[in-house]
Amino acid sequence: MRSYVISHYGGVDGLRLRETDAAPAPATGQVLVRLRAASLNFRDLIILAGGYQQLCKPDLVPCSDGAGEVVAVGEGVQRVCVGDHVALTFHPHWIAGERPLGRTILGRGGSVDGTLSEYASVSEEELVKVPAHLSFEEAATLPCAALTAWSALCAQGVLLPGQRVLVQGSGGVSVFALQLAMLFGAEVVALSSSAERLEHLRLLGADHLIDYRVHEDWHRQVLDCTEGEGVDVTVEVGGGETIERSVQSTRIGGRISVVGLLSGSPALSEGFFYRGLSVNTIGVGSREQFEQMNRAIALHRLKPVIDRVFSFEQVPEAFTHLKQRKHVGKVVIRID
Incomplete structure (x- = not known):
């Protein structure tokens, strides 16, 4: 062996x-x-x-x-x-x-x-x-990646059709979050750092695309494409360097699911508390949640x-x- x-x-x-x-x-x-x-x-x-x-x-x-x-x-x-x-x-x-x-x-x-x-x-x-x-x-x-994305979307709250989700980048968790959010009927805003990867995300069904290398204050673009309200759920993978822009991208009373710390641990600003947001740290998920996700994947034949x-x-x-x-x-x- x-x-x-x-x-x-x-x-x-x-x-x-x-x-x-x-x-x-x-x-x-x-x-x-x-x-x-x-x-x-x-x-x-x-x-x-x-x-x-x-x-x-x-x-x-x-x-x-x-x-x-x-x-x-x-x-x-x-x-x-x-x-x-x-x-x-x-x-x-x-x-x-x-x-x-x-x-x-x-x-x-x-x-x-x-x-x-x-x-x-x-x-x-x-x-x-x-x-x-x-x-x-x-x-x-x-x-790991798929179940983390599933938990980020629906383990700590209900994701309804028509709600908005922000995904960051084109890694495994972010791509699964995009695919699974579409199963819920959500509107997806996707960030990435190149035109080629943004095109991949568009083909997967992302509704709005933002190049964060071009738009360093990308939260402003998120607000622009959500009628000034922000998204209902942000799937945060960046950590310390991106958390404040995620806060500004998320609607009042919305959720931020922290699944990655690629740029270190985040520190929450006063803006987080003013906006009445909730932050959930995602530790992948349970076997029961894995089985629930698999039923959805099988039903929709997600690849x-x-x-x-x-x-x-x-x-x-x-x-x-x-x-x-x-x-x-x-x-x-x-x-x-």
Whole structure:
């Protein structure tokens, strides 16, 4: 069995391909999954760099997102059968309700081994059946980015048809937020930094496009295209450098869902309080929310946007591609 492990922290150079004996037969309540694809998130780059080193398990198999097929089940397993196509949940112990504190806080690919492996032996409680119309590569994009976007839109409040959503950039969470917002019948304002990526977002259905390199005070353009009111929900991925413009872009009484800190932790201004906004920090989501999202994806036959697929031998190149931040949608590893 082949797996990638982090031999030392500091970047992509710390990845090592390890070969071990065949995966053991699953114990009672356990399931053996033959992983067929994994997808990358920016948190994986942070982990490789050593950002959460003190919280990570030794010899960590990185990456939180993966999908494959069930090849063996242990005694007592009832939720899945051999042959089922499944994805692994981000939080192994978060089934429903509020997120349990103090348990595998970093989730898969941090506190517990991740998905850059040919096989994974996990509890049956850590699996979700994936929509039948998706390939393994497409299904592997769902556990973190898609569920984070879903939670940002509707976990902390109701998103109604005709309401407005602001998405930032063309990464995995932002693209999923655009696609899922359209399923709700929302009007979408999309930011990006190039005409090419904005065109991708237009083709995906964005109603309003803003180049934030051209319009540094992009909140003014957001207000212009929302009749001066602002959006109902902002999916905030930037962090410290963008939070104030997000505040100004969001209508009085609206919501800001913070899902990323690409430019550091945000500090809230007086404007946030004057506008009566609510801020929700999004920690991906529970298995129950994952299953709810999958029903919506299956009903509408939504197809995740994949920027590029790399082979299992090209994992370092895939991380380098992600680091360049020129992708639209998800970067995926095919595990043959």
